[in-house]
Amino acid sequence: MRGWFLLTLGLLAVVIGAVWTVQGLGYVEGSVMTGERIWVVVGPVVALAGLAGIWVGLRNRRRRS
Numbered sequence: 001m002r003g004w005f006l007l008t009l010g011l012l013a014v015v016i017g018a019v020w021t022v023q024g025l026g027y028v029e030g031s032v033m034t035g036e037r038i039w040v041v042v043g044p045v046v047a048l049a050g051l052a053g054i055w056v057g058l059r060n061r062r063r064r065s
Contacts, residue, residue: 006057013050
């Protein structure tokens with residue numbers, strides 16, 4: 001069960017990080033985050049944390065199988 005949770009949380013973090021990055025770059029409009037450079041830094045950090053969560057989740061699932 002823990003593997004699925006980490007996989008889901010990791011995937012969500014990757015998607016959110018990507019959205020924050022493109023908003024920070026100004027490609028997605030209609031938000032207070034649009035064009036703010038802080039999101040160009042925070043977005044990839046969140047996405048990398050999500051990739052780490054996916055990796056750990058996959059390792060946990062393979063160990064239990």
